[in-house]
Amino acid sequence: MIDVPVNLGARSYRILVGAGALAMVGAELARLKVGRRVALVSDAAILALHGAAVTRSLAAASFDVTTVLLPEGERAKTLEVAASTWERFLDAGLDRSSTVVALGGGAVGDLAGFAAATYMRGIGVVQAPTTLLAQVDASIGGKTAIDHARAKNLIGAFHQPRLVLSDTSTLLTLPEREYRSGLAEVIKHGIVLDAAYFEDVERGVGALLEREPAALERIVAGSCRLKASVVERDEQESELRHVLNYGHTIGHAIEAVTGYRRFAHGEAVSLGIAAEAGIAERLGLAKPGVRARQVRLLEAVGLPVRGAGEAPSLVVEALSRDKKARDGRVPFVLAPEIGAFRLVFDVPTATILDALADLA
């Protein structure tokens, strides 16, 4: 088990990474001296796979557990589901000393985190992510949200978890496409934050694709450390934390234009990285070969870097609705070389369109 601390003063917490982390939830919560009531929030498919490990551990530590079942996937992230979740918390008698355990992928973590952030003005939440995407990214840093009919993640709150349990054995049950999608965030961390980590991923592609336990633990913990270091320096995404949006500015726009159906999130991020690497090259910001190296690793893990070339003008239009826009200007995170980044405002639209054309 690897223990990654997130240092945020009074809101500090630990990320425990490794096979069997889920079975530690009862003992770890007892150490935090929280109240005895716990709501386990998850969906039916995840509960069937991993629910027993969590409920057994909580029961052994004498917690009172109520299970709250969510619809699967993004359908969990609505105001209606949030309202019924609050209702269930009230039925279960949750008070400010109670804890929500979010067991699942990013959607479960987002909804359960938002419900916990707003119930009685905030109760504790434990993130127990079961997808690679959620383990290396969504579960860390306190971002929670629900969707609005007109914009994903529009309504939300920053609400740091009390604890993150990233059980890497849950990754063995992921469908191949979902697993590879999570690797896009792993690669993103390397590109903008740490050249040595990027090289480790390059060297470990085979072991990663085989999901070898030691490789999973090392790579997940490495991403957690990188993300934690960013969150520690910019908890509420005022400046530095934008770095984590590398590949996401174009990626989100591609997802919006394709109705969030055609590409998995990580696939859209992979396309976004390919496009944003192209922007950096066209602006003369990136050295020659930097884009090629990123694209090579994305392709090596089976992520798309082409096949989204249509309607670049729609993608550009979707960019204007980006949550990171400030009075209409969208900042781009660009990588001048592997392991470095720069925040660039006012990228010319023509440059964006050219870079999108490479995705055709």
Next chain:
Amino acid sequence: MIDVPVNLGARSYRILVGAGALAMVGAELARLKVGRRVALVSDAAILALHGAAVTRSLAAASFDVTTVLLPEGERAKTLEVAASTWERFLDAGLDRSSTVVALGGGAVGDLAGFAAATYMRGIGVVQAPTTLLAQVDASIGGKTAIDHARAKNLIGAFHQPRLVLSDTSTLLTLPEREYRSGLAEVIKHGIVLDAAYFEDVERGVGALLEREPAALERIVAGSCRLKASVVERDEQESELRHVLNYGHTIGHAIEAVTGYRRFAHGEAVSLGIAAEAGIAERLGLAKPGVRARQVRLLEAVGLPVRGAGEAPSLVVEALSRDKKARDGRVPFVLAPEIGAFRLVFDVPTATILDALADLA
């Protein structure tokens, strides 16, 4: 104009107290270097009285203002109104650099604050309270909330304002009953936090009831300072901040039992103070005469200390649903003397019932 700082590190802000504070909103927001889009959230009656001062000031500083109209009073604090407010923010193109100005009483501040806290995971809010209750209490400290059918203020967030503008000239337009209701919080601050302030209020009852401008400014600023000192030491109500709930534990229960219709909030708090002072006396915690002095001042400003004696068992039952309960135990803030407090768990039900009988 009196300037009261609230020191909360990166979340610090100023409270400007005095006649004409509303007209400073444009210049003050410009100093904060926020984006140019502003949503002015208020209700029709308040806008008619005070809207022009705010919009003129914002326009003079070149802000783009969209007005969002709420239903009057507690009817503003629903999930439906929050959803339509988010919708209006989106229509107006608000982004993370934009600001919400909450102009009105506690309900407007709660709803607008909650909408701002959750839109794009939190945008800036300026609290511009126009009732005495909101100026001395609700606008400071970042508590925001909406109601749930089964519990008031159940859903909410801590979200500190960027600035508070307490224009004491707005108090001249308040109906008498609403104005006197606000004095309950003023008296509460004195009882548990500051004997000298309590004496100042005792001596100034005549000027306060006449709403003399200098008295209003001094008393409002004094309460702001006291509340700020508590919020600075306990931002998220983990322990010390409970002191501000003096009179509110019983007061909230009386409001719940009477369907939030019979008593104004301050009237229920006044009854709560009378009852909780009785509890302190019965527990041998308060010196003789401490309750009588509190009751005397409440009566001097025209607040009720009797007339809520029915169904004490219902009041006790309502206590068990208090948001401050921890695994079923409700903490009481009690005043051993004027200017001091103690947090007491496990007050015997018989003692509570006896103290409630005094309200008959």
